Amino acid sequence: MALYQPSTSSNIDISLPTRTSAASRAVTWIGTIGLLALLFWLVMHSALAQAAPSTLLTSEKLSWYLTRASGAVAYLLLSASTVWGLFLSTKIVKEWVPAPIALAMHNYLSWTAIGLSMLHAFVLLFDSYYTYSIANLLIPFTGPYEPGWVGAGIIGFYLMLITSISFYCRQWIGQKAWRKLHYFTFGAYVLTTLHGWQAGTDSAQLTPIYWTSLALVLFLTVYRILDALNRRYLTAPSRL
Numbered sequence: 147m148a149l150y151q152p153s154t155s156s157n158i159d160i161s162l163p164t165r166t167s168a169a170s171r172a173v174t175w176i177g178t179i180g181l182l183a184l185l186f187w188l189v190m191h192s193a194l195a196q197a198a199p200s201t202l203l204t205s206e207k208l209s210w211y212l213t214r215a216s217g218a219v220a221y222l223l224l225s226a227s228t229v230w231g232l233f234l235s236t237k238i239v240k241e242w243v244p245a246p247i248a249l250a251m252h253n254y255l256s257w258t259a260i261g262l263s264m265l266h267a268f269v270l271l272f273d274s275y276y277t278y279s280i281a282n283l284l285i286p287f288t289g290p291y292e293p294g295w296v297g298a299g300i301i302g303f304y305l306m307l308i309t310s311i312s313f314y315c316r317q318w319i320g321q322k323a324w325r326k327l328h329y330f331t332f333g334a335y336v337l338t339t340l341h342g343w344q345a346g347t348d349s350a351q352l353t354p355i356y357w358t359s360l361a362l363v364l365f366l367t368v369y370r371i372l373d374a375l376n377r378r379y380l381t382a383p384s385r386l
Contacts, residue, residue, distance in 0.1 A: 207274075209269045209270065209272040209273045209274070210273060210275070212265070212269045213266050213267075213269045213270055213273070214346075214347060214348055216262045216263075216265045216266040216269070217262075217263075217266040217342065217346065218342075218346075218348060218352065219262050220259050220262035220263045220265075220266055221259075221338060221339075221342050221352075221355075222355070223255050223256075223258050223259035223262065224255075224256075224259040224263075224306065224334070224335060224338055225335070225355075225359040225362075225363070226255050227252060227255035227256045227259055228331060228332075228335045228363055229359075229362050229363060229366060230248075230251060230252050230255060231252055231331060232363065232366035232367065232369075232370060233366070234248055234249075234252060235370055236366065236369060236370045236373055253310075253313070256306070256309075256310045257310060259306065260303070260306060260307055260310060263303050263306070267283045267300075267303075268283070270283065271283070276289075276290045276291050277290060278290065283300070284300070285300075286298075286300040286301050291345070292344065292345040295340065295341050295344040295345035296341065296345050298337045298338075298340050298341045298344075299337065299338055299341030299342070299345065301337055302333070302334045302335075302336075302337030302338040302341060303334070303338070305330040305331075305333050305334035305337070306330075306331070306334040306338070308327070308330055309327065309328050309330045309331050309334065312324055312327045312328065332367075335363060339356060339359070339360065342356070343356055
């Protein structure tokens with residue numbers, strides 16, 4: 147997706163790295179506090195519906211509560227990252243969000259989604275109902291529970307990881323190759339949505355979120371395509 151790139155001209159604003167760093171720190175702190183609060187609320191909401199607070203930490207289902215909560219928040223972050231990336235690529239937010247903050251937010255959403263996805267998988271190693279091994283978490287379609295849909299989620303995670311890492315490799319692989327590689331984001335989004343919808347135990351409660359997310363991504367994707375075609379038409383040389 148088209149992200150902000152600093153100018154390489156001689157009159158570049160040397161204060162840009164400082165502004166970018168400050169924006170990144172602000173977004174990171176605010177986002178981390180909000181995410182921890184949301185994750186804690188989801189765990190407590192799920193657990194207290196079935197267990198007393200005093201037995202939560204010793205409950206055999208603690209890993210289940212954690213994987214449900216972290217998975218739900220990870221999906222929200224992935225959806226937000228995909229939507230925000232489309233906003234950036236269509237330049238909808240260019241006029242009202244400073245470029246350093248917009249870029250910092252996109253990176254933060256992507257990497258935090260990856261981190262919570264790793265937590266979502268890791269706590270399954272301690273699940274008392276299904277027996278997961280590290281190989282089950284790394285190799286698609288080998289797990290004991292819904293191997294097809296869980297495998298889709300694993301592949302989606304790998305695609306998400308590749309696209310996030312590729313941002314730091316643009317100078318080696320080239321801008322054109324990086325743009326093509328970044329389209330894996332759509333594959334990651336679709337596979338992760340199918341994973342959550344079909345394998346998640348909270349899919350019924352999260353259905354409105356899935357539909358809203360899908361509608362936003364579809365609308366912005368169509369808008370982006372039409373906007374690109376319109377720009378190409380306006381800049382094409384006249385054939386008259």
